[in-house]
Amino acid sequence: MAEQTSPVRVTYDYVTRTIARTLGTPSRGYFLLLGAAVALLGVGVITLLFLLRYGLGLAGYSHPVYWAVFITCFVFWVGIAHSGTLISAILFLFRSGWRTAVYRTAEAMTVFAVMTAGLFPLIHIGRQWYFYWLIPYPNERGLWPNFKSPLIWDEFAIGTYFTVSTLFLIMGLIPDIAAVRDLATGWRKKLYALTSIGWTGSNEQWRHYTRGYLYLAALATPLVLSVHSVVSWDFAMALVPGWHATIFAPYFVAGAIYSGCGMVITLLTPIRRLFGLEEIITVKHFENLAKLCLLTGSIVGYAYVCEYFIAWYGGNPNERAAFWYRAFGPYWWATWTMIICNAFLPLLLWIKKVRTNITALFVISIFVNIGMWFERYVIIVVSLAGEPYEPWANAVYNPTWADWGIMAGSFGWFFMWFLLFVKNFPAVSISEVKEVLAPPRSKASKAHV
């Protein structure tokens, strides 16, 4: 953080205080946001009740478009979940110091995003009350799920990812909770005392802690690649023109990280402003996130080109028709939204001015999120609707209030958790930020290692 010139001198004590301040009594603005989130969630819950009572027919599905907005949201949220682990685990292993200020938010986002994504497979199935048939458990009938089905792989991938990322989040929290514990009073003190599981910060604990954290990071790393690869196979394993492509796994992973970073920026910007963390979450951090966006965005762009090229080069009439339909069929608007937001917009990030302008980044990040949502919409809906092998069976699909209701609910659900989190737990890692500060006594600070 050498190039950062800050009016106040960022000291250990400053860090603790500023971050602890985020836990102070919530402002009206906070409650408004929380209220909004809960309201959205309410919309989702009511919609779900309708779906349960009357059936999925309330949503916009039409033969043969049997997957649509719900699955789109599912993939979208799983994607969002990605940057969390990337930033916390992989960047940790690479010892990139800048992660410290942002990884907590990213991780929290990850956990909540997975929690959101996890709901969709349950919501979108026809007989939701039988969801447990998807889980392998010994039963009287002697029946098991079909382990050949990508949906079952999904289940495991998401399950694992959720477990590990939650552990990761909690573990990272321990020292910080301890820190705020010592400042907090009342029920909070009890809560922190409990959740910090007797952390005293002794050398002994620190040694074990860092070791454990390292291993967990190592364990989490492959997940970043595996989870979204598996999700992508839901599609790649099917023979639908536009789905059946070997590029899907890397393509999806890149896209996921891209959308993840986008979401991190979207979330950090307001938090930073609200909690006055300008000194701790600096422009530097945003710039680095932006670079990550640029990288992954470019990969996504490359994947688009690849898809179209192979569709043409492969010479399969169905593939060709499918991609022609994508670009120039009735859904052209969705396709071009996706291409512009994901392939062209990030190119702005080559410009340092843009990279370092938080407002610009915030706006771009919003478009990144929109673009990535549409990417999934295009892949799922447009591939199913437009050019099936059977020329007779094509359809035009339009979402209904039920689709939007559930989608709104998912956002409500996500933001509700997120807001609750940032108010009750340190949204920025106190201990790790300190690690990268120049210690009071003049010594080589880790940051420059």
Added chain:
Amino acid sequence: MYCHYSAAVSSEPGIPALQTCIGCHQLIGGSTPSHQAEIKKVRDAWRERKPPEWVRVHALPGFVRFPHMRHIKALGAQSCATCHGEVQRMPQVTQVSTLRMGWCVRCHLAQTPPVTRDCSVCHY
């Protein structure tokens, strides 16, 4: 087999018509008072030409097919007890087997050679 006359030839065993019941219970009045009371009901019903309402004891869900004749063909005319128990010894008929899928399948596999466990044999 006399009462549920179609069990050996059809998938449904059929509910014996009141006439069938009376066929015997015209003569058989029952030994114990309780029996007599029950049989009287049947006779009264016949006199009033008003069939009684039996309570269904053995019920399968609508999506399961159980062709009785196939099972009787395979296991013999005395095999009713395999699933229904010793009905003739029951003061009041009760369900002795779970009639759940696992129970069906176990029996299918216990046969030599094992009987198919293909889903579409029972579910369509």
Added chain:
Amino acid sequence: MTESVDRRRFLKVLGVTGAGAAALSACGIGPEPTERLIPYLVQPEDQIPGTATYYATTCRECAAGCGLRVRIREGRAVKLEGNPDSPINRGRLCARGQAGLQGLYNPDRIQHPLVRNANGTFDDIDWDGAIQRLAAKLREAQGKGIVFLTGAEQSSFGDLVDEWMKQVGGRRLSYEPFGFEALRAGNRMTFGTASLPSYDFGNAKYLVSFGADFLDTWLSPVEFQNGFSQAHAFDAGRPASMAKFVFVGPRMSLTGMNADEWVAARPGTEGTLALAMAQVILSQHLARVPADASRLVSVLGAYSPSAVAQAIGIDADTIVRLAREFARSGGGLAVAGGMATQYANGAEIVAAVNILNYVAGSVGSLIKFGADLAIGSTNTFADLTALTSDMTNGRVALLFVHGTNPAHTLPGAFQQALGKVGYKVSFSSFMDETAAACDMILPDHHALEQWGDSRPRAGVTALQQPVVQPVFDTRPSGDVILKLSGKTGTFQDYLQGKWRTRHPKDFDQYWFDSLEKGGIYGEAPTRTVRLAEGVAKIGFGALAAPAVPDQQVIVFPHPALHDGRGANKPWLQELPDPVSKIAWHSWVEVHPDTAAKWGLATGDFLLLKSSFGAQKFPAWITRSVRPDVLAVPTGQGHTAYGRYAKDRSANAFELLGGEATTYGGRSFIVGATATKTGEHRRIVTTEGSPRERGRGTVEVLGLARAKALHPGEAPFHHEETPEYASDAVAWWAERQHEQAEIGNYKGEQPRWGLAIDLSKCTGCAACVTACYAENNIATVGEELMQRGREMSWMRLERYWLTDEHGEPQGAVNSPMLCQQCGNAPCEPVCPVYAAYHTPDGLNGQVYNRCVGTRYCSNNCPYKVRYFNWYNYAERGGQYEAFPEPLSMLLNPDVTVREKGVMEKCTFCVQRIRGAQNQARLENRAVKDGDIVTACQQTCPSEAIIFGDLNDKRSQVYELAGNPRGYHVLAGLNTKPAITYLARVVAQDTPSHG
């Protein structure tokens, strides 16, 4: 059927013993509610619980008189099938016949007698009360004019009515909206006989239809279609097989779609073409012309191709070519009907076509007088208009209406006339437009509930027996009439009396046999006809195209709803029209050029205003109609007639005039102004891409190419794996094979398969309705169908065949259903094994295991899996498909699917298991032919064959090896169990898509 328990208890019994049809319980959790079982009082001796019994009777959905075999389970009629003994339909049935059940169990049936009260509404009344009241009315009306109006009734019931009318000094009229006056007039002109001959399509070698839709609405569709497919199907076994079929008419109908060539003659000039062809045949001595045909030379002189080509709108060479082909085929059959016989000059057109047949020598060989079709003896439209004027002038004091609905088919005139009639009595069992205007309704039994007979053609008398207990408190009209006429006994006695006279000695045996066979089927002696004296004097001058200032609008009968009588049956409403693929509403067919001229898009409303009435129809833009013609179907636009028909779309009859043509018929072409209203609707259509675009879904062969095929050849064999991948695929196939030997999958198992001959399939969609009936498929209604939610397991894909100018020359119809792939994409992706492979090679679908991820459908390249978006079986639900008592026709052998479950065709697995159970009982193996799927059973053109592909002696095995055979999307290596046999067309350069 049997003297059994009373109806209410009867229903309860069914409720329980028919448990097979119970819906999947909503959550499957928790104990089932305690069921009560109500036994029969006396066991009906012909009923075995859980086993179907079949009764022979007669279909009364139209006048063709097809024989039925009704499947009865626990006293409920659950399926109608054709009676193989009947010479009319030979065991086959059309969609309308199949849907007869929905008439029987229709929720909108009138359940008891009704009588109009002072303030114009209906009150319930008991039968005796009603009959007394009517008897009084009858006495009053004596001498003041009593009329009994029936539908086409060539039956003992008709006789009874005649007798009764004679007794009370009234008269009887029979009325069919689409009558055959022109045919009779034309025949009288040419042959001096007004009767309708029988047509032998089966042995024709060349077919020309002048407007006659003999495959769907004309005379006896099932019989004709059966014959047509014999003549027109490609069969390498038969030398010079496949009669070429030419369709002449301004609009391509279902029949037209099956033509090898479509001659879109200018409306009204069909006859001219026929005469021109006759002229060529005569002048060029192309056929052994009967001696007396010389008289025609003078007449035909004026009709040389060059002279008339202009008027007809085709070039002269075509006419000459057609004439040559027709005569040289040595078995040319030309029929005039449908549109061509509904112009003002319809009779002359028929006469012209008769002449063509006569000079070609077909009269007497393929067209036989003697075995006359009885429908010809219904009264003419002129008689009805006469009646109408009598009514208007108060010359009718008492009117009875039975089995016809003139208030719908003659909206203006008849409606008003009804008001002038003293007392009106309807025997309709539905509240149709006519019944709604009557003073008393004495609901008749449904045809399946009562005795009766019908004489569709000379020599054939089909017997009709009650196969189920009456559903409601209705009465056979025969009984009512007998009571009114003071005779004793029921109509059954009357009927038997009539039959006794025919065969007095050991009558009981005779009666029993007739009941078993479904009637008596004799051959009537043919009589030869000669040209009538006046033939030379027929005023063919009128043949030049009538110059109509406005747009000409053709009103044609809807293939499924016909004149509107089918509109109250959801199966028929949901059945897409074979040509337009539109369901649940009517439409107007507009040629693209016309549409471009008016700036019209599909779905835009056109207001058609004729001098008689105006109606709005949404446009369907298609090349299957002439640019100078608009075409609208009848059938919709009811103002009454129950929940499925009422207030739906527009009634095309409104556009038509009420006065009779010169030949006593009705003109179904009318001049009208067409104006765009600016309204728009989304058309309810199942049509996806109308072009096949070479995706390998349908294959078409030219006749020459097809004939050149020799056994073992495989023109459609696709190289499924590229060279470089072959090793890998081979290895993979081996593993697959090993897998297929494990557990259930080892040992001898059949592989169920289907063969569908596209050169036979006409696209009539009888199979679709049969599938609905057999498999408890829910009808979802207009709103949901518009959103692509229809459940039809079997759909007919209609891909246009076009000539080099892109003009449609017929279409290929391909029934698309689950292909039961040997290597099915749907199976591996199902997370719960609800979709899985059965040992006998089906793609099993376990409804009660399905959780509804819908992955299987995404991965199905054929898109033949359908999802239950709502609970269509929910009592009183918004989308309830089987409202009481419609639920009584549910097949107890098939689970009714609940919401959230995927469903699809499983080759009627319930029939497979049934046959296997039966065979096991009889200690034998299942034989080829034991199992007949619902679609195969009903197919009038016998295009579908089911069987075991592992059985080398089975019919399906043989067909699967046919060189014309191909698999849809074979390139995906799904190994389908359905083999399609390529469509063969007479032109040698077919193009599709």
